Amino acid sequence: MKESLLENLRCPLTMGKFTLEVYEKEQRKYGETEISEIKSGLLTSPCGYVFPIVKGVPRIQMESFIEHQEFIRLYKKDYDLIKEKIYKDWGYVLAQAIKRNKKTKQSFGAEWGLFRHGKDTTWDFTKESRKKRVLMELQTTPEELKGKKLFDVGCGNGVLTSGVSEFGIETFGLDVSNSIENAYLYNENPNVHFIQGDLQLPPFAAETFDIVYSTGVLIVTNNTELSFSCLSGLTKKGGIYYVWLYKPEKDFKHNALNVARAFTNKFPIKVQYWMFLILLVPQGLLKMRLRGIKRNWREQLITYLDVLSCEFRSEHTPEETEVWYTKRDYMKPVVTIVEYLGFGIYGKRK
Numbered sequence: 001m002k003e004s005l006l007e008n009l010r011c012p013l014t015m016g017k018f019t020l021e022v023y024e025k026e027q028r029k030y031g032e033t034e035i036s037e038i039k040s041g042l043l044t045s046p047c048g049y050v051f052p053i054v055k056g057v058p059r060i061q062m063e064s065f066i067e068h069q070e071f072i073r074l075y076k077k078d079y080d081l082i083k084e085k086i087y088k089d090w091g092y093v094l095a096q097a098i099k100r101n102k103k104t105k106q107s108f109g110a111e112w113g114l115f116r117h118g119k120d121t122t123w124d125f126t127k128e129s130r131k132k133r134v135l136m137e138l139q140t141t142p143e144e145l146k147g148k149k150l151f152d153v154g155c156g157n158g159v160l161t162s163g164v165s166e167f168g169i170e171t172f173g174l175d176v177s178n179s180i181e182n183a184y185l186y187n188e189n190p191n192v193h194f195i196q197g198d199l200q201l202p203p204f205a206a207e208t209f210d211i212v213y214s215t216g217v218l219i220v221t222n223n224t225e226l227s228f229s230c231l232s233g234l235t236k237k238g239g240i241y242y243v244w245l246y247k248p249e250k251d252f253k254h255n256a257l258n259v260a261r262a263f264t265n266k267f268p269i270k271v272q273y274w275m276f277l278i279l280l281v282p283q284g285l286l287k288m289r290l291r292g293i294k295r296n297w298r299e300q301l302i303t304y305l306d307v308l309s310c311e312f313r314s315e316h317t318p319e320e321t322e323v324w325y326t327k328r329d330y331m332k333p334v335v336t337i338v339e340y341l342g343f344g345i346y347g348k349r350k
């Protein structure tokens with residue numbers, strides 16, 4: 001974590017500014033630039049909630065202080081008292097967050113755990129082709145983007161977050177799963193920050209970003225419109241809020257996958273992994289080859305896990321989504337991409 005990130009971060013519960021304790025630092029090289037970053041530390045909110053910084057990544061989730069309790073105990077001898085106070089003051093929020101995120105963290109953690117940075121493509125896109133697509137999605141140019149702040153919500157493997165920073169912007173990637181560790185580790189650009197967090201409790205103040213960007217994410221949360229709402233205030237006035245969402249389809253393949261998922265996502269994630277690898281990947285790779293698309297087994301398995309493992313998955317129409325924007329102080333939005341499975345839409349904040 002770069003120390004400069006601190007001024008942007010807020011406690012997701014109270015919006016209070018954090019107090020930072022640094023335990024370990026490391027030098028990171030980005031080309032010619034060398035930056036001293038925080039490898040481990042602790043962020044404490046004025047309300048007493050604590051969020052650890054582990055492996056260079058701030059973990060700003062309600063459950064992070066439990067997941068990393070051994071680490072916090074090394075530095076906080078009164079950990080049990082801190083924990084007791086958090087349970088007393090925020091126990092209900094914590095319980096909901098654990099329930100809401102548990103399976104999502106497992107399924108997407110396994111999915112992105114397969115991804116090899118520098119070797120694999122994401123949804124058949126290279127970093128360069130994803131950068132081009134972002135320009136199309138936002139109907140913008142690199143010149144227009146320069147100097148802006150972009151929040152990539154549900155950043156997955158972080159390739160896009162890191163890639164678009166090459167347009168001369170500062171980017172902030174947030175993801176609920178441990179995929180964020182490799183996103184941070186393999187990032188090669190200096191103007192990039194990664195945070196583990198829950199988009200329904202974002203650790204940023206209102207009107208922090210010029211662009212809030214989220215592709216393929218809100219529809220894998222428990223409530224798409226609620227998630228949309230949790231992010232809509234983060235855009236500055238005149239800023240852009242882009243989302244890519246699944247849309248309903250009427251064909252057999254689509255319906256069959258939706259039915260299959262209700263069954264497959266109930267298995268433990270390890271069972272799903274082996275089941276998809278043995279039963280689906282070989283024939284999937286063959287089909288792709290026949291269509292002229294070259295994928296390796298990891299890319300193919302990531303696709304199956306993405307479609308068949310997630311706990312939540314919903315579909316929406318562009319018309320329905322337009323109303324979400326106009327209800328929340330945005331101008332009439334623009335649909336910039338319509339594809340087989342989904343569509344991309346952005347609105348400008350009034």
Ligand SMILES: C[S@@+](CC[C@H](N)C(=O)[O-])C[C@H]1O[C@@H](n2cnc3c(N)ncnc32)[C@H](O)[C@@H]1O
Nearest residue numbers: 108154155156175176177197198199215216217
């Ligand atoms: C289909 S992937 C898309 C990843 C990335 N946006 C991309 O296009 O490559 C969905 C991502 O959303 C993340 N996600 C799901 N629920 C989330 C939440 N509540 N908060 C933050 N991230 C979440 C998952 O961990 C996963 O990495």
